[in-house]
Amino acid sequence: MSRRLSPTSCAGEKAPLSKLPISPLVGEMSGRTEGGATERGLRKFSFAFLLVALTLILLISPASAAPIDDQFRAWLQNDLWPEAKAKGISRKTFEAAFNGVKPNLKLPDLVMPGKKAKTPLKQHQAEFGSPGAYFTEKTVRAVTSGGRARKAANARTIAAIEQRYGVPGDMLLAIWGRESGFGAAKMPYDAFEVLGTKAFMATRKDFFRTELMAALELVERGLAPVGAMKSSWAGALGQPQFMPTSFLKHAVDFDGDGRADIWNSKPDTLASIANYLVHYGWVKGREWGFEVTVPEAISCSLEGPDQGKRISEWADMGIKRVAARPFPARELKAEGFLLMPAGRSGPAFIVTPNFYVLKQYNTSDLYALFIGHGADRIAHGDSNFSSSWGAVGGLYRSDIAALQRALEAKGYDVGSADGLPGFKTRRSIGKWQAGNGRAATCFPDADLVTALK
Template identity: 35%
Template sequence: MPAARPVAAAPTPAPDAPALDTTGFDTFLAGVRADAGRAGVSQAILQRALGNIRPLPRVLELDRKQPEGVLTWEQYRDRIVSSTRIENGRRAYAENRALLQSIEARYNVSPRVIVAIWGMETNYGSNTGGFNVVEALATLAWEGRRAEFFRKELMASLRILDAGHVTPERMQGSWAGAMGHPQFMPTSFERLAVDFDGDGHRDIWDNKADALASIANYLARSGWQEGQGWAIEARPPAGFDIQRVDTESKRSMAEWSRLGWRRADGSPLPASGPEASLAVPTRSSGQVFLGLPNLRVIRRYNSPMNYGLAVGLLANSVA
């Protein structure tokens, strides 16, 4: 779970989580306080953010029991790119059309993809996570399995608070510390969140302008190519073995055509366009795509192939 990769929001913590041995947590917090103070974070913020926190058993439970991916691509696709999510996405697109056009004018990123990622990450802002981010990150940094990673994220969260972008009480997110509408980890927030409306705060929790523009900035900084698609659903030639596929090689559309590839409906591939590589969903029963460079950009936001393809399919449907 790299720092630059948002994490989907988790359910609100369970009220009946089991008791946890917190030996050493206060010593751990004292070290965090000292390091953050030396980095310039004010004592007032440190007291407000760290003064009353304790390890969260539910966070550790979710971290240790992340479900393995068992859905086929078709099950995942139909569940994620559902008629309800498409309908809600169309509504979100229409309600925010003027804002999205302004964001597109600045970042040259497709509004449809911005809305699709918004829908995938937090269901258009309706499920941004119910955990106190500082408390969740402190729990994971103290627990130790990935202490270095989560300590960096914890320190970044304290710097964000000290800069006044959000209050400690409002800094809510997933069990892993991913925050706001875009589900940015704190280090990603520091690098890529933007103050789109110019009010002096980068507010990805309650300000849709900042939140959606931050998604666009993320994609733009990752190499989004304006005016290009993300993939073409394709029909392979005879003899194609989906289990022995080369997903690394890039070829021109003309080359794919010469190899016998067509669009899924049997029509010819485009005569020109960017180079493409095969994009095969995980546990697919046959659906395959020719992935364009923008698919790789989407997957820099969240790396699983099925996530990237689902974002693209949702984007095609919401506008």
């Protein structure tokens, strides 16, 4: 939700011992033993050569790099501490936060000091296959059944939060369940280990440095002790999985015990989620969205939050809510947006601005859709989408990035060539397909990648 290495690289210039320019005289003399003088001369020559070789190795090698742990400690004291001190962090807090902390080299997206980030290898990842893989019934049902059970057990608290913030309790329960399994998920990492490692050597050092400073501020202000700062591998905290900056902005004390505790307090957790959504513009009284059918005559390239129309206008164009249900009367004059996360190969939706508020929690159309769908099922029972997800995908992320670059070269706005098929990429695909005599599907496939090369 919500971001700094000394150049030590001479790697690649060091000549391995087997490649050193050994004189051919050694090989030529190896069989000669014409008297002791010759043999002694050969020994002296070999010894002298060995000394020269060792000297060359030392000269060619870079200055011995300090162990990574030592570099990390030096960075903490010489780089991070001066900034922390300037921002009001006490030495006591700083030392307590990093006592015994070493860089965790098993974390993803790290770049060793003095090295450049490597181009990632091709990888198959589920989110680049059919979006339907994100909505397995087992995963969705774990959230919805767990949400209904906790809805009854926490009815009074949820009602009070709804009254104060205007966010439906079902939505809060869906986020709580998705983020941490209603608090059951273990947070095995030390937040200062994670954030410190990533601020020191991640691909997004500036982002994690900001979060690390926020975590120090959190402890300095007495909002949580160092020992409670357990996080995910990305540094997200507590049951709602807030980054430290989000904690400082949005965590609230709803149970009245004097501090916002998103690790142990259910009221604080749920109210903090509600406060977060309100901060990003949650509109009280509006739905998140509706599954719809989209006639073939309506282009899938009309998708996106910048192409809104009144919901009544979408209805006049022939877009209908599934199961012959009408759109709520209160929604007809309000703005809605077309969402087709799999293009023509999956369910379609008319979503409201609240959908894009959900997306602020995790910048993924599929995440926001999962939460909206999960909330509906908590409220109304376990009915799945009316339309099925097609067997699309099977592409590498690098394939999609190549496709995006090709579209950019032709003047299309794909957002960024990051290998993620977001709405700008999907609708650009649809526009290119329509302009080249193809049926507009608005989703990447192998034939399209080939055609655009």
